[in-house]
Amino acid sequence: xxxxxxxxxxxxxxxxxxxxxxxxxxxxxxxxxxxxxxxxxxxxxxxxxxxxxxxxxxxxxxxxxxxxxxxxxxxxxxxxxxxxxxxxxxxxxxxxxxxxxxxxxxxxxxxxxxxxxxxxxxxxxxxxxxxxxxxxxxxxxxxxxxxxxxxxxxxxxxxxxxxxxxxxxxxxxxxxxxxxxxxxxxxxxxxxxxxxxxxxxxxxxxxxxxxxxxxxxxxxxxxxxxxxxxxxxxxxxxxxxxxxxxxxxxxxxxxxxxxxxxxxxxxxxxxxxxxxxxxxxxxxxxxxxxxxxxxxxxxxxxxxxxxxxxxxxxxxxxxxxxxxxxxxxxxxxxxxxxxxxxxxxxxxxxxxxxxxxxxxxxxxxxxxxxxxxxxxxxxxxxxxxxxxxxxxxxxxxxxxxxxxxxxxxxxxxxxxxxxxxxxxxxxxxxxxxxxxxxxxxxxxxxxxxxxxxxxxxxxxxxxxxxxxxxxxxxxxxxxxxxxxxxxxxxxxxxxxxxxxxxxxxxxxxxxxxxxxxxxxxxxxxxxxxxxxxxxxxxxxxxxxxxxxxxxxxxxxxxxxxxxxxxxxxxxxxxxxxxxxxxxxxxxxxxxxxxxxxxxxxxxxxxxxxxxxxxxxxxxxxxxxxxxxxxxxxxxxxxxxxxxxxxxxxxxxxxxxxxxxxxxxxxxxxxxxxxxxxxxxxxxxxxxxxxxxxxxxxxxxxxxxxxxxxxxxxxxxxxxxxxxxxxxxxxxxxxxxxxxxxxxxxxxxxxxxxxxxxxxxxxxxxxxxxxxxxxxxxxxxxxxxxxxxxxxxxxxxxxxxxxxxxxxxxxxxxxxxxxx
Numbered sequence: 001x002x003x004x005x006x007x008x009x010x011x012x013x014x015x016x017x018x019x020x021x022x023x024x025x026x027x028x029x030x031x032x033x034x035x036x037x038x039x040x041x042x043x044x045x046x047x048x049x050x051x052x053x054x055x056x057x058x059x060x061x062x063x064x065x066x067x068x069x070x071x072x073x074x075x076x077x078x079x080x081x082x083x084x085x086x087x088x089x090x091x092x093x094x095x096x097x098x099x100x101x102x103x104x105x106x107x108x109x110x111x112x113x114x115x116x117x118x119x120x121x122x123x124x125x126x127x128x129x130x131x132x133x134x135x136x137x138x139x140x141x142x143x144x145x146x147x148x149x150x151x152x153x154x155x156x157x158x159x160x161x162x163x164x165x166x167x168x169x170x171x172x173x174x175x176x177x178x179x180x181x182x183x184x185x186x187x188x189x190x191x192x193x194x195x196x197x198x199x200x201x202x203x204x205x206x207x208x209x210x211x212x213x214x215x216x217x218x219x220x221x222x223x224x225x226x227x228x229x230x231x232x233x234x235x236x237x238x239x240x241x242x243x244x245x246x247x248x249x250x251x252x253x254x255x256x257x258x259x260x261x262x263x264x265x266x267x268x269x270x271x272x273x274x275x276x277x278x279x280x281x282x283x284x285x286x287x288x289x290x291x292x293x294x295x296x297x298x299x300x301x302x303x304x305x306x307x308x309x310x311x312x313x314x315x316x317x318x319x320x321x322x323x324x325x326x327x328x329x330x331x332x333x334x335x336x337x338x339x340x341x342x343x344x345x346x347x348x349x350x351x352x353x354x355x356x357x358x359x360x361x362x363x364x365x366x367x368x369x370x371x372x373x374x375x376x377x378x379x380x381x382x383x384x385x386x387x388x389x390x391x392x393x394x395x396x397x398x399x400x401x402x403x404x405x406x407x408x409x410x411x412x413x414x415x416x417x418x419x420x421x422x423x424x425x426x427x428x429x430x431x432x433x434x435x436x437x438x439x440x441x442x443x444x445x446x447x448x449x450x451x452x453x454x455x456x457x458x459x460x461x462x463x464x465x466x467x468x469x470x471x472x473x474x475x476x477x478x479x480x481x482x483x484x485x486x487x488x489x490x491x492x493x494x495x496x497x498x499x500x501x502x503x504x505x506x507x508x509x510x511x512x513x514x515x516x517x518x519x520x521x522x523x524x525x526x527x528x529x530x531x532x533x534x535x536x537x538x539x540x541x542x543x544x545x546x547x548x549x550x551x552x553x554x555x556x557x558x559x560x561x562x563x564x565x566x567x568x569x570x571x572x573x574x575x576x577x578x579x580x581x582x583x584x585x586x587x588x589x590x591x592x593x594x595x596x597x598x599x600x601x602x603x604x605x606x607x608x609x610x611x612x613x614x615x616x617x618x619x620x621x622x623x624x625x626x627x628x629x630x631x632x633x634x635x636x637x638x639x640x641x642x643x644x645x646x647x648x649x650x651x652x653x654x655x656x657x658x659x660x661x662x663x664x665x666x667x668x669x670x671x672x673x674x675x676x677x678x679x680x681x682x683x684x685x686x687x688x689x690x691x692x693x694x695x696x697x698x699x700x701x702x703x704x705x706x707x708x709x710x711x712x713x714x715x716x717x718x719x720x721x722x723x724x725x726x727x728x729x730x731x732x733x734x735x736x737x738x739x740x741x742x743x744x745x746x747x748x749x750x751x752x753x754x755x756x757x758x759x760x761x762x763x764x765x766x767x768x769x770x771x772x773x774x775x776x777x778x779x780x781x782x783x784x785x786x787x788x789x790x791x792x793x794x795x796x797x798x799x800x801x802x803x804x805x806x807x808x809x810x811x812x813x814x815x816x817x818x819x
Contacts, residue, residue: 034156034780035080037811041149042818045141046072050815053805057796058774058782061295061805067131068138070296071312073815075142075172082292082309082776083146084159087169088708089310092250093179094118095365100165101248101709102368107389108249113363114377114384115186115410121179123412132418136174139312143172145815160777161709180310181416185409185442187250187283190257191334191473192391192405194525197254197635199228199396199475203236204629212654213625215642217512217526228475232338234398248708251391255638255740256750258283259527260327261554261733262447263507263539264454266500271544274761275449278550279316279325280752281306282735287705287722288776288783291754293768295800300425302800305768306754313420316756318766320800321427323758324448327508329458331443332523335406335465335486337382337479338397349380349402350480358385380404382479382486396476404479406486408461409441416440419459429453429499437492445508451760455499456506458513458522462490465519472518496522505539507532509733530641530731533560538733547759547767553733554755555793561641561731562601562613568648569620570596572670573677588681589674591692592616603729605698610729612692614700614738614746615680620644623676624657637740638730698725700746701736705772705787720778724791726751734793755790756798764804767795 037054048065050073055061058081062073078086091097095112097105125133147169150158157163194214202210229236245251252258259282267273283290295304296314305317316325342348348355358378365373378385383405388394393403415438422435423446432448436459439446443460465473468483477484496514498506510527538553539545574597580586592612599609617639624647626633646654648669658669688695706712707720726748728734736748756768771790775782789796799805806812 034775034777037813040814040816041145042816043072043076043145043148044818045138045145046815046817048817052077052813052815053802053809054811054813055805056808056810057293057786058810059293059295059796059805061297061802063297063802067298068134070298071135071138072142072145074294074296074307074312075139075144076146076813076815077142077294078292078307078309079143079146079158079172081774081782082288083150083169084161085288085290085776086143086172086310089180089183090176092248093121093183095363097248098365098367100368103370105246105248106365106367106373108246109365110373110375111249111251111386111390113365113375114386116377116384117182117186117409118175118179120410120412120414121175121182124178124414125175127413127415128418129415132415132421133174135312135421136177136417139177140172140174147171160779164710177311178414178417180308182409182414182441183250184308185416187252188258188328188442189334189407189409190252190254190330191332191523191525192336192407193254193257195334195336195473195475196392196396200392200632200635201629202228202475204632208652209628209654209657211652212646212657213629213636213640213643215640215646216524217529226470228396228471231470231478232398232401234400236398237395247712252284253637254635256284256737258328258442259510259735259737259750260325261507261509261531261535261735261752262325262327262445262456263505263535263550263553264325264447264449264456265545265550266454266504267452269504269544270759270761271546272759272761274759275323275451275454276545276547276550276757276759277318277323277325277447277449277454278554278755278757279327279447280554280755281316281326282737282751283753284750285703285705285748285753285771287707287711287720287772288774289705289753289770289772291770292774293770295805297802298425300427303424304798304800305756306770311417313417314424315420316754317424317768318756318758318763318798319424319427320763321760322429322432322448322450323760323766324423324432324446325756327445327447328510328527329443329445329460329513330510330523330525330527331458331460331462332473332521332525333408333441333443333461333463335382335463335473336393336396336476337380337404337406337484338401338476339380339382339385339404339479340401343400351381352480352482352485356381378402380479382406383410403476406463407441408443408463408489411440411461414440416460423448429455433457433497433499443495445513447506447508449758449760453500454504454506455497456508457497457499458495459492460495462495462522464488464490467519469519472524474524490520494520505545507535507539509535530559530561531733531735534558534733547757547765550757551767551793551795554752554757556733557603557727557729559601559603559610559729559732561639562599562603562610565617565641565644565648566596566599566601566613568645569616569669569673573674585678585681588685588692589677592677592681595692603697603701603727603732603734605696605701605725605727607697608692608695610697611684611695611700611746612680614639614697614729615684616677617644618745619679619683620673620676623672623679627661628657637745638738641731696725697746698727700744701726701729701738701748702744703736703748703751703771703791704739705784707778722772722784722787724787726791755795757795758798764797764799764801766798768798769795 419439511532705722737750
């Protein structure tokens, strides 16, 4: 027995030793790609020495003799910290994911090939001005200089992911930076999904009920649209399946295409007498963050803020004299066209002048461990043809027809990079607005402040539609009718603009900014109707503002939605009925209502009330719409506040939603509210199994900064994913949009990956932060070091003082020009 024990001990010890040895070897291989920030590199492509000073948060401060050399330094710094992320963005935009991920991403690649973003980016390179082409070329040389260093300097393939996937990396090209901008446009555009959904729902509901579930943003009404089926002489499909994109797809589900906050104050509304600007763009939370902080010392002065690895642009940030921020404008820049195929020649579609052959070419998708796929890419006059397997287009495309997409980003002369480079070098509000005129897609609200003035303008191309357009761009329309086709684009002068407002305050939460009649409208669908109400109260509650009051607004967790809906939904349930016995469903319902009755709507991570409220509203909305919409109800994963308010106020007879069609009795809204609360409490009990008082919203509302590739791979997920308990919610200024999907419907998946607050009374007191860390390497201490500050609502200094950057530097990389 003793001998057996000794052998078992030896075997176990040997296995543990092998595991430990394997871990050491893996760590050695993976850690080789953590860059050294102190040292000298001799590189080709610069005219004079360049210095990259890394402060203690790993923010690079880049100094060079010329702007060209500075962009070179930024390219090298991006590649040092985010090489895998950059190559993934490029692969996604090129439609080449399947080369390393196999058949899983074939559908994603197919869609991106049909958009043809990369070919359009190559053509757009010719449209840039000389400064932009020079900047893009210098940036590419910087990226490639680091690739050369990786190949020759034993840098561990540049990133640990390259040990697991194909290690070869193509040199960076100037067009690669342009295509990443187009990829961001795709991520921020959601009107295509909304058009398709409206068409699908319209086939199941009468007009007055369609206005309930897909309401117009409050304001003057819209004329009734024709019945979708009446637009075509062929029958429409009848199924109601809802599909969700792959995790690696850049296409965001409806409602998650982008959001943001921005607000600015003029000097007379500022306590210190300088302008103020706060900005927090909202995108999908990932590890690492899409954002990367950097400072550039250009000929026009220092610039600091948020960049996206892959492009030489400070998208949001400040210089010594100017601050700028971006928010999604929700301008309607996409239209779906239904094209009629020639029954005698399916390569032709009907146009206003007759049948016309579609442009086409073939494209080969290489797929790892599988046969390649040959695609035939087709375009009509209206745009690329998309198969019905994407965007649920099959559900709205009649037999004998195909769908094509009109989208302002699909042009060969996209000068958006040029516009952003112009904004970051501008010195005044007027100069920034002028530079923004070259911006194309996606349309954004550009908010700018200089030392004395504030302004906001919608920048980007808006399509010109005919006044007789059959669906006003709200649903797919017959592409062969001239009145449905685009008539060019609206002039930049017609884009909404607000300069030096009388009240001294400007802001946007993706809310409706202008109400112009069709066809000069901006959009019928806006990204926010709730957060803006809380923002208005916070701004008007003070005569003057400070950096701290702007930070307070960025971090505000009060839900106006909860304050509005709870008194409506619970009005016949609160403080009614007799006390119930302990442990019964009635008693648990009473306890939940008592908690909510004393709640002020603050979505604080430590409170139970937000979780009870969100679970209740989720079950309530599902009960209201499931019997009318069936499986199509899955297309509404988030609370639609205007819909619930219309139902419980019985606007235009909307309370009819409360009656269950399949049941004989006539249910009231109070009945449905009570049943939904019981459903929610059962779900809470099954999921958390604890008393209501001990629940924490933060346990459900975890921020999911997940690695897009390794986040689902065994023990790698533990290493690469970052999870944090967070406050806020779908309709708070501290926005943490929930996933809406089981089994974790309240996970925080979409929020402010970047926050910045700029005070031009004392510019170097400005602050910023990102949601993870600067490094994309999971073994680096800078992989998640800023994430904890972000979670707690803290910031780091945003200084342009080179002495301060050097004083706390953890490393200085010197680039010497090769002879």
